[in-house]
Amino acid sequence: MRGAGHEVAWEGLVQAERSVVYAIRDYELYREGFSIDVASRFYDLVQQKQSLENQRRTLESQVLRAQAGRGALQRRRSPELEVLRAKRSELTSQNSLIEAEEGLKLSLDRFRIFLGLPDGEASTCTTRSRPSVEVNYEVESAVGVALANRLDWVNRQEQLETRAAA
16 A cells, blocks of 8 residues: 555646646736737737828828819819818818827827836837748648647646546
8 A cells, every 4th residue: 555645645746737838828828918918909909100291292182283273273274162172082082191100109109008018208109111031841740839838728638637636
């Protein structure tokens, strides 16, 4: 009967070790998710900034169109209604630009708060293009590596194995 109680005596320690491993994996999953969330929010800011630049270009073209319409009206080549429509388009574009600027400022503030940066910290959104690197891989090996590195999958698998062994 010597050593018969070994499993019972050490079960608490073994379970505690498993729980620590599961907690570490869960934390790592949280970190991955948080990183993805930060990147997603950042690229949303980049998209808003590009949209703002598009709004600026649209406003510039509408201003030129309105000026051309006023010039044509003075030379009596364009009806006044067309000039008014061009002016309305210019004002609409100006309003859209103001809304886009305010939306970007609000999004930058929300992103700064999300990251936990202090109030006085200025936040901007700049991007640099990085060279892409082509990666060659075999699909089967890539799926195997992906499954081996899915921490939630490994946790569930080990939990099932532990329950089946008990």
